[in-house]
Amino acid sequence: MELNFKVDEKLCIACKNCVEDCPVKIIGFDGLPFVKDDSACLMCQHCLAVCPTGALSIFGKNPLKSINSQEINIDGNELEKFIKYRKTIRKFKQDELPLETINKLIEVTSYAPSGHNSKKTMLTVTGTKKETDSLINLMMDRFEKYLENNRLPGKYGFLKYVLYQYKKKGIDITFRGAPHIIITSIPEGDNISYVDTIIALSYFEIYAHSLNIGTVWSGIGKYYFDLMPELKDFLQIPPGYKIGYLMGFGFSAVKYYRTAQHDKLQHKILGL
Ligand SMILES: Cc1cc2nc3c(=O)[nH]c(=O)nc-3n(C[C@H](O)[C@H](O)[C@H](O)COP(=O)(O)O)c2cc1C
Structure with a gap:
């Protein structure tokens, strides 16, 4: 360039x-x-x-x-409170986010660091609830077919329950009913950039919450894509790209009144 x-x-x-x-x-x-x-x-x-x-x-x-x-007045105490207050959201309002908000989320996420500043992460977002529903329907339909033709590896057993809940009760456990989904992808064979996709979603999550938009990481969604990588064709992800991770988002239908009180992660401070 x-x-x-x-x-x-x-x-x-x-x-x-x-x-x-x-x-x-x-x-x-x-x-x-x-x-x-x-x-x-x-x-x-x-x-x-x-x-x-x-x-x-x-x-x-x-x-x-x-x-x-000089325009940046971020206060460590406020940021601490905000980070501690963030919670995974598992109940969403069904309102779609305005396109400007989705674009803003993408713009701010683009400031996430990446190894060698490679910025290889591609972000794919369902812009409407209809598109989100189409993706989930496809995932569930394909998984049903998958079960007809394949033995499900043990660690994925839970996905049958997720399918059952969706098909029989209309409950979306995969994305917890979020009206939008963001999916990261990266060039295949580039294992280093995988971490970039996770960092990008972490930035996305934190910024989203600052706009009162809730998020849910979808390890379950990632499982489905691991089993059926061809699902990415629906997302118009270019050939040669593989899925990084998935996250549901939208306005939260739950209000948290206080922070949780987490213990510190296991840690060691060397040299003291
Ligand atoms: C990589 C990753 C995958 C996750 N997958 C799911 C998931 O599939 N479904 C879900 O409800 N929550 C999922 N979570 C959310 C965690 O369960 C949640 O972060 C944890 O319980 C702590 O709660 P908190 O985020 O509200 O502090 C995931 C989180 C991460 C970081």
């Missing part, structure tokens, strides 16, 4: 922050910063972000359009 690395010489104060902060050390300095090797660029835009005067542009980005550090 064309770097389009530009420095406004009237604004540059020769602090060399960009030279020092570049993670792949491709910025040199000769009175003004310049790029020594285009091909190694991670496209992380740290050079643009670390410039105190907004003198530096890359990929045609205008630094004035960035959120300025």
Whole structure:
């Protein structure tokens, strides 16, 4: 990709922050910063972000359009309370989210870190309840067929109960009745990027909850896709991609009045 690395010489104060902060050390300095090797660029835009005067542009980005550090008033105490308050939602209102909200969720999720800034995660979202229902119907129908033709490995036994609840009682355990589903996918054979898809969904989840939108990770959904990877064709996921993980989301139909009180994870602090 064309770097389009530009420095406004009237604004540059020769602090060399960009030279020092570049993670792949491709910025040199000769009175003004310049790029020594285009091909190694991670496209992380740290050079643009670390410039105190907004003198530096890359990929045609205008630094004035960035959120300025002075606009960010995040308070650790509030964030702590918010993180502790978040809960998995298993009862959803059936209202669809406005398209702008879905787009905003996708936009913010795109700021999740990824290994080597590869940003290979693809996000697929059901934009309507109808689309969500079609996906669940397909999953359940295909699973019924799967059972006719295959022996179900023991660890997937629970999926029969999920199917029964759906077919006989109309209860969706897979996504807990969420009106929307987000599915991550990554190129097949790229096992490193799998973790990126999980981080992306973690960002998605946290941001969603800040908008009062509930989420549920669907390990059950992932099981169905493990057994029947061809389901991804319905999602128009390109050939050569595999599913990362799945999450239901929508407005919560449950209000939590307080946080849970979790014990600390097992941990060791070395050196003390
Ligand atoms: C990878 C992963 C898979 C999960 N799969 C499911 C699932 O299939 N169904 C479900 O109801 N909850 C699922 N959960 C939610 C967990 O059960 C939940 O995070 C846990 O019970 C703690 O509750 P909390 O998120 O409200 O703190 C999953 C969570 C994670 C991280």
